[in-house]
Amino acid sequence: MENTANVAMSPLEELTRDQDFWLQDGSVVLVAEKTAFKVYAGLLSVHSPVFSGMFSPANHADETYDGCPVVRMSDSPEDVKWLLTHLIPKTLLHIKSAHVPEYPELSALARLGHKYQIDALEKHATDRLKTVFTNNVEQFERQLLTASSIYAGYNPIDIIHIGRLTNNPGMLPLAFWLCAQNEDIIIDGQARGKDGALMVLSKADAKRCIAGIYELCQLSERALQQTRLAVPVQTCATPTACRAGLEASIGTGAASGPTQAQTGAIGKGCRDIYLLKGFRFQGCDACKQAFGNLRRTKRRELWKQLPRIFGLQAELKRHWPE
Secondary structure (H helix, E strand, O other), X not given: OEEOOOOOOOOHHHOEEEEEEEOOOOOEEEEEOOEEEEEOHHHHHHHOHHHHHHOOHHHOOOOEEOOEEEEEEOOOHHHHHHHHHHHOOOOOHHHOOOOOOOHHHHHXXXXXXXXXXXXXXXXXXXXXXXXXXXXXXXXHHHHOOOXXXXXXXXXXXXXXXXXXXOOOHHHHHHHHHHHOOOHHHXXXXXXXXXXXXXXXXXXXXXXXXXXXXXXXXXXXXXXXXXXXXXXXXXXXXXXXXXXXXXXXXXXOOHHHOOOHHHHOOOOOHHHHOOOOOOOOOOOOHHHHHHHHHXXXXXHHHXXXXXXXXXXXXOOOOOOOOO
């Protein structure tokens, strides 16, 4: 959930005109906090029945600015600007194949697309987010091959909110897993981005994360012990060296697990040892193959259990592979 106070109504003389969306022939002024956007009411109304209702004279206060009616919004200026970038674009984003939207843009489009009933934008954003917070283990494994963690810039609490808001529960397990790597955000919440909105877990979700931490540590420790039993393999010609290489790779848990850079700003090795990359086992070919196969097997076993680990079974019916 988003922790926001009541939005104060900034006096009109304190408003700052947005440099990109102040259209001289605009017909309405949108005010988000202390930022004003002068845009086309008719064009926004075509996209959104909610905007159409907001622009009705009966539904906004008797305020005018630069000769246009004022409509005050409870959204952040950053979010409104992302929305307008797609509804009244100054550049043709839709034909720029090189444009890859990042988390702040996708978050704004998913939330505001849902709020203002702009279904195409909501779907565009959630489809992108679902490729990152996927329910497909093979897709997840492909993402582990990237040079750096794609999760580093995401706020997992916001993803939990978006997943539920837009009825995309398949996004939840990975978001909860990310939360479980960092006790601070479980207790204190985490700022969403430039708008500074503090995202906090509900008490029930915080309990899910805390219970999940214990479960992940137990499962990872069990998997570590099984790995130590499997490597070196019986056919290994250099068992002493391979055992030393294994210990150097997996260590004894959190202290020797993946680094912060490898996990993408949140990493506790004992909680995710088989869901993350970052382990470089130096050993013979036979032991390397055994180590890789075991990691893959255990990772997929753990993947299937994520809904149970975080108490999400009821929400994940038919949205997570058995």
